[in-house]
Amino acid sequence: MQSRLKHLFWATAVGLLVTGAPCLANEAGEQLYAQQCVRCHGQQGAGTEDYPSPLAGDLSVDQLAEQIRLTMPADNPESLTRDEAQNIARYVHDSFYSAIARARLEPPAIELARLTVNQYRQVTADLVGSFLWQASIGDERGLSAEYYGDRNPKGRDKAALTRTDATIDFQFGTEVPVPEIEDPFRYSMRWKGVVLPTETGWHEFIVRTEHACRLWVNDNETAVIDRWVKSGDDDEYRAKVYLLGGRAYPLKLEFSRGTQGVSDEKLHEKYKKVSEASIQLMWAPPMGAVQVIPTRCLAPFEAPPAYACTTHFPPDDRSYGWERGTAVSQSWFDATTAAAIETATYVCDRLNRLAGTNDKDEQRHEKLQQFCHKFAERAFRRPLNEELRQRYVDQHFEQLDDEEMATRRALLMTLTSPRFLFREASGGDEPQNTAARLALSLWDSLPDEELRSAAAEDRLSSDDALRDQASRMLADPRARRKLRQFLFTWLQVDSVVDLHKNSERYPQFDAHTVADLRTSLDLLLDEVVWSDDSDYRRLFLTDEVFLNQRLAQFYGLGGEPPADFAKARLDDGERAGVITHPYVMSKFAHSDVTSPIHRGVFLVRGVMGHALKPPPEAIAPLSPDLHPDLTTRERVTLQTQPPACMTCHHLINPLGFTLERFDAVGRLRDTEQDKPIDDRGEYQPQQGPAVSLSGARELAEFLADSDEVSQAFTEQMFRYLVQQSLEAYGPAVAKRLHESFVESKYSIRQLAVEVAVVSSRVGRDDDLASQSSK
Numbered sequence: 001m002q003s004r005l006k007h008l009f010w011a012t013a014v015g016l017l018v019t020g021a022p023c024l025a026n027e028a029g030e031q032l033y034a035q036q037c038v039r040c041h042g043q044q045g046a047g048t049e050d051y052p053s054p055l056a057g058d059l060s061v062d063q064l065a066e067q068i069r070l071t072m073p074a075d076n077p078e079s080l081t082r083d084e085a086q087n088i089a090r091y092v093h094d095s096f097y098s099a100i101a102r103a104r105l106e107p108p109a110i111e112l113a114r115l116t117v118n119q120y121r122q123v124t125a126d127l128v129g130s131f132l133w134q135a136s137i138g139d140e141r142g143l144s145a146e147y148y149g150d151r152n153p154k155g156r157d158k159a160a161l162t163r164t165d166a167t168i169d170f171q172f173g174t175e176v177p178v179p180e181i182e183d184p185f186r187y188s189m190r191w192k193g194v195v196l197p198t199e200t201g202w203h204e205f206i207v208r209t210e211h212a213c214r215l216w217v218n219d220n221e222t223a224v225i226d227r228w229v230k231s232g233d234d235d236e237y238r239a240k241v242y243l244l245g246g247r248a249y250p251l252k253l254e255f256s257r258g259t260q261g262v263s264d265e266k267l268h269e270k271y272k273k274v275s276e277a278s279i280q281l282m283w284a285p286p287m288g289a290v291q292v293i294p295t296r297c298l299a300p301f302e303a304p305p306a307y308a309c310t311t312h313f314p315p316d317d318r319s320y321g322w323e324r325g326t327a328v329s330q331s332w333f334d335a336t337t338a339a340a341i342e343t344a345t346y347v348c349d350r351l352n353r354l355a356g357t358n359d360k361d362e363q364r365h366e367k368l369q370q371f372c373h374k375f376a377e378r379a380f381r382r383p384l385n386e387e388l389r390q391r392y393v394d395q396h397f398e399q400l401d402d403e404e405m406a407t408r409r410a411l412l413m414t415l416t417s418p419r420f421l422f423r424e425a426s427g428g429d430e431p432q433n434t435a436a437r438l439a440l441s442l443w444d445s446l447p448d449e450e451l452r453s454a455a456a457e458d459r460l461s462s463d464d465a466l467r468d469q470a471s472r473m474l475a476d477p478r479a480r481r482k483l484r485q486f487l488f489t490w491l492q493v494d495s496v497v498d499l500h501k502n503s504e505r506y507p508q509f510d511a512h513t514v515a516d517l518r519t520s521l522d523l524l525l526d527e528v529v530w531s532d533d534s535d536y537r538r539l540f541l542t543d544e545v546f547l548n549q550r551l552a553q554f555y556g557l558g559g560e561p562p563a564d565f566a567k568a569r570l571d572d573g574e575r576a577g578v579i580t581h582p583y584v585m586s587k588f589a590h591s592d593v594t595s596p597i598h599r600g601v602f603l604v605r606g607v608m609g610h611a612l613k614p615p616p617e618a619i620a621p622l623s624p625d626l627h628p629d630l631t632t633r634e635r636v637t638l639q640t641q642p643p644a645c646m647t648c649h650h651l652i653n654p655l656g657f658t659l660e661r662f663d664a665v666g667r668l669r670d671t672e673q674d675k676p677i678d679d680r681g682e683y684q685p686q687q688g689p690a691v692s693l694s695g696a697r698e699l700a701e702f703l704a705d706s707d708e709v710s711q712a713f714t715e716q717m718f719r720y721l722v723q724q725s726l727e728a729y730g731p732a733v734a735k736r737l738h739e740s741f742v743e744s745k746y747s748i749r750q751l752a753v754e755v756a757v758v759s760s761r762v763g764r765d766d767d768l769a770s771q772s773s774k
Contacts, residue, residue, distance in 0.1 A: 029091030032084055036073050037092075044105075045096045055097050057611045060686030063651075064097065065089035070643070070650050077643035099727060108728040110762070114325040114422045116723070117313040120336075121200070121244055122445040122478070124343050124415075127379055128307040130446070131354040131371070135194070135303035137248050137477070142166045143193040144300040149181045151258025153190040165191060166295040168253060168281035177277075188256040191281075193300045194248040195293065198484070198522065201286035202240045209279040210235050212256040217241045218249040218305050228256070242310045246481025248303040255279050287496055289515040295564075307346050311339035322489065322720045325423065340415035347375075348408055365403045369393060372410040378446060380419040381436035383456075392417070424763060431455035437760040438469060441721045442752065443478040463757055470756040474749055480530070483752060486720040487525045487539075490713070491578060492606050493518075493587055501665060502592040508554055509586075509665050517583035517666075520546040523565055524581065534749040536713060537704040540577040545570045555582065555667060571668045576700030579607075580659065582666025589664040593624060596636050597649075600656025607703060609712025612648050631672045633657055654681035658699040707738075710746065714738045717751060722759040729762055 042048045045055030059067065069085035071077050080088070095101055115123060146159040156162060160180040168191060170177065176184045195217065197203060207213050207225055215225040217239070224239035243249055257277050284290045313335040316323040347354060355371035357364045372393040377384050384392070392413050396406040414420060423440060424433060435447040435455040447455065451469060454460050460469065473479055488494040497518075501509045523546040528538045544567045545555075552561035557568055569575075578584060588598040604610050622635045630638070636656075640649040658681040663669050670677055679695045686708050693699050703709045714737050718726045726734050737754055744750040 026087050026090045026094075029087035029089070030095075032080075032088045033091055036080070037088065040074065045092060053613060055092060056102060057097060058099060059093075059097075059610065061086070061089050061093045062688075063684050063686060064093055066684050067647060067650060071647045074643065077646075100731070108725050110724050110728045111324075111326055112422065112424075113723060114328065114332075116316045116323045116325045116444075118200070118316075118323065119325070119423075119440065119444045120313070120339065120421075121309050122443065123379075124309050124339070125244055125247070125307050126443075126445045126448075127375070128343070128347060128354070129304070130378055130449075131374075132304040135248055135301065137194065137196075137299050137301050137303070140164070140301075141295045141299055143168065143191040143251070143253075143298050146190045146192075147178050147181060148188045148190075149183065149186070151186055151188050151256045153188045153254055153256075164300050167292050167298070168279060169292045170279050172257075172277040172279075174276055186258045188254065188258070189279075190255075191251075191253045192302075193251060193298055194303045195243075195251045196248055196297045196299060197243045197285060198245050198297070198481075199286040199288070200245040201242065203243050203286070204238055204240050204284040204290075206282040206284070206290065207237045207253070207279070208235055208282065209255060209277070210275055211277055211279075212258075213237070213279065214252075214254045215239070215281075216250070216252040218243065218251075218308070220250060220252070220305060228254075242308045244306075244308050246477050246484075247306055248299065248301070248477075249306055250303050251298075253281055287515075287518060289511040291512070291515065307343070309339050309342060311335055311342050313339070320719070320725075321716070322723060324723055336416060336421060340412050343415055344408055344411040347411055348404060351404065351407065365397070368403050368407050369397050372397075372407055372414075375411065376414045378452075379414050380417070381439075381446060382430070382432040431458055431460045433763050434460045434466070434760050437763070438466065438473070438756055441756045441759050442470060442473045442482060443476065444482055445478060460760075463761075466757045466760055467753060470753040470760075473756075474753060479752070480526075482721065483529055483748070484522070484525060486717060487529070489720055490606060490716055491521075491584055492602060493521070493583065497587050499583075499586045500591055501586070505592050506665050513550060513554060514583075514586075516548055516551050517581075517586065519565065520548075520551060521578070521581050521583045524578065527567075529748050533745065534747040536710070536746045536748045536751075538577065540579060540700040540704040542577045543569055543573045543575045545575060545581065551582075574661070574668055574695075574697065576696040579603075579700055579703070580662055580666070580696050582662075585659065585662045585666030586664065589666075590621070592664060594632050594660060594662070594664055595621070596633060596656030596660060597621070597640075597652060598656070599659045600649075600652035600654075603655040603699075604651050607712070608709055609715060610651070612652075615645075615648075629673065631675055631678070633660055633678055651683075654693075655683060655699070657681045658693050659696055661695060710741060711738050714741050714751060718755050718759070721752065721755050724759070729758065733758055 040048060040051045041055050042051075047054045057064075065082070065086045065088070068088055069078065069080055069082060072080065072085075072088075093101070096105060142164045145161075145163050145165040146153060146156055147161040147163075148154060148158065149160045153159075161178050172184075174184055176182065177187060177189070181187045205215060205217055205224065207215055207227075212228050212230045213225065214223045214228050215237075216223050218241055224241060225237045227234075227237055241249075281293055282290055283293050314327075314329060314331045316325060317327045318324070351368070351371075352358050355367050357367040361367065373384060373389060376388070376392045380388075393410045396409040396413075397403065400406040400409070424436065432455045435451045438460075439445055439447045439451060450472070454465070454469060459465055485494060497514075499509075499514045499517075503509075524542070524544075525539075527546075528534070528536075528542070531538075546565045547555065547557055547562060547568045547570070548565045549561040549563060551557075552568065555570060557570060562568070574580075584602075585594075585599075588602050589595050601612060605612050619639070622639050624630075624632075624635070627635055627638070636653060640646065640653060658679050660672075660679045661668055661670070661677050681693045681699070682690050683693060683702070684690045685706065691702060693702060711734070715726050715734060718734075718737065726737075737751070737758060740754045741747075741751045
């Protein structure tokens with residue numbers, strides 16, 4: 001019944017909003033469609049055997065009319081008058097093409113979804129971590145350093161010097177490392193703090209030194225590198241550790257110059273090494289090159305070891321442009337079982353610490369049982385009733401004398417339960433569900449203690465209360481990570497990016513340059529999002545780029561190059577924010593020449609939010625060698641001029657051409673093939689006349705000022721944070737979110753808060769009719 005009411009609501013609400021419903025459709029357009037279009041596209045645009053793809057998309061009536069005029073009918077393009085194309089477009093758009101028409105014909109719904117792979121890793125990390133003390137990481141960066149005048153580091157109070165070192169990259173030679181140490185051949189150091197990875201995956205840690213060393217990463221007891229008793233001539237040691245981006249992991253490094261294992265002072269003098277001394281702490285992060293761990297990724301604070309699930313999962317569905325947990329397969333079930341075993345084993349290996357007990361505790365049995373109750377409650381995102389307590393925990397402790405085996409069984413049963421694996425197994429608007437939706441939207445994780453308490457005390461019933469919670473949660477590093485990943489996804493650089501370039505044409509464009517460019521883009525996004533105004537328009541309009549010494553030299557920055565990353569105004573103001581960032585320009589280019597098609601597709605689909613159909617067949621770009629006298633623009637125009645191509649390329653090409661002054665590695669240029677670059681383009685907005693654009697700056701100004709683009713940004717953020725279709729939340733939500741975005745002066749952070757508030761109020765089984773008035 002509730003489902004029928006939902007469908008009735010959609011049919012009524014959307015019908016009232018649509019002025020061009022079938023009963024009022026343009027009769028001339030309907031007749032023209034029957035005469036000119038139905039033989040290929042079928043009734044209601046459902047498709048035919050020759051053209052199976054249904055007619056559906058997000059072009060406006062004007063945009064659709066221009067596409068029809070230029071490309072239809074397929075056997076006689078440009079034979080329709082503008083008025084005829086306009087009539088067909090209006091009929092098609094209002095009857096079955098537009099999102100509103102499709103919603104009327106088939107009302108969307110919030111889908112049942114499981115945790116995505118990323119969410120599973122985040123949730124299990126916080127589930128285990130909720131039983132440990134919580135770290136507080138301040139703004140200071142680097143590592144706490146202790147210098148000792150002996151070969152073994154002792155207590156901090158015994159240190160000859162304590163300070164904060166920005167990085168671990170020292171060449172001591174045969175001198176003392178600091179003036180406070182006297183013997184240049186007998187000293188040691190200890191560095192402590194946390195490492196702050198930005199990416200998720202296997203990080204290879206590298207220590208380079210001629211002397212003894214030990215390294216601990218995310219484990220305070222067992223060193224991942226232990227060469228304290230040095231033998232042989234090796235001077236480089238490596239170890240891989242799986243880390244989750246956006247979290248803090250404890251790190252400790254010890255170094256010793258001396259004769260390890262020799263305590264007699266006379267023998268020490270006899271066997272002491274006179275070689276030079278140095279030490280470097282490096283890493284190779286995912287999508288990065290080997291480098292000294294930078295200062296921004298180190299902090300002189302303490303944090304407990306954190307669980308990071310390493311089980312391999314099948315990839316999530318990304319066909320809609322964002323990760324969705326809608327696919328359930330045998331391989332996914334197998335992975336969840338393996339991950340449950342891995343997680344339960346990790347917990348049981350640290351059971352006394354997590355449960356607050358010890359082997360001699362007379363109340364250990366009760367404490368372990370209570371621990372399992374709390375574990376299940378936090379995993380299920382709700383309190384346990386008596387039935388659930390008995391099913392998931394108590395029965396195991398009643399049936400088994402071995403309390404650790406009972407604990408293991410309870411953990412495994414909890415971690416393989418649909419109540420844990422699915423985002424919202426029960427639906428509904430209970431406060432616990434609201435809290436769970438809020439945590440998943442901003443953190444991809446579980447509610448914290450504050451959010452659990454607010455749900456238990458029924459303090460999440462109003463939008464203002466939800467907004468306060470969301471604003472608090474946005475300050476958490478997990479929210480920072482999620483917004484970062486959204487923007488990387490928006491720019492289509494979130495996954496592994498192959499930026500291989502022709503080494504003869506671009507000899508200095510190597511793996512280190514690529515890694516630096518990714519860092520540069522990351523810093524720019526971070527600076528915009530977390531500035532006071534968080535103005536999304538700056539993503540297009542800023543003419544500054546973060547450069548280090550390597551990038552400054554490669555991209556021709558004048559003056560003294562910066563030692564580390566710093567903002568610089570590159571190319572005398574010709575840059576246009578993220579659109580012309582060298583990392584983005586390099587991604588949407590071939591190995592030796594630019595690609596206006598790739599850049600145009602990125603702008604049309606990624607920035608403007610339009611759906612594009614895949615080409616009917618894969619066609620390799622025309623080789624420059626076949627047309628040596630043509631510019632890239634001329635080759636693209638030649639190749640895409642057939643009507644079948646122009647269906648999409650009438651949008652793609654003119655936008656891609658506006659970026660032609662930036663070559664395949666994102667460097668500014670004025671000529672190609674000894675011809676001046678032609679970077680003129682145009683765009684037909686959803687409303688109003690076509691807009692002429694001359695170059696990247698005019699494009700950026702248009703994008704920053706366009707409601708069409710900011711609406712697309714709003715919708716894409718919603719889909720990424722919530723992992724559901726925006727249309728499923730009611731016909732008025734998109735408009736309301738965009739209005740709040742404009743009212744906030746385009747604050748990215750405030751938009752994230754509003755998205756979290758809207759999505760947390762509506763559950764999978766809620767009646768949208770009752771929610772629409774709230």
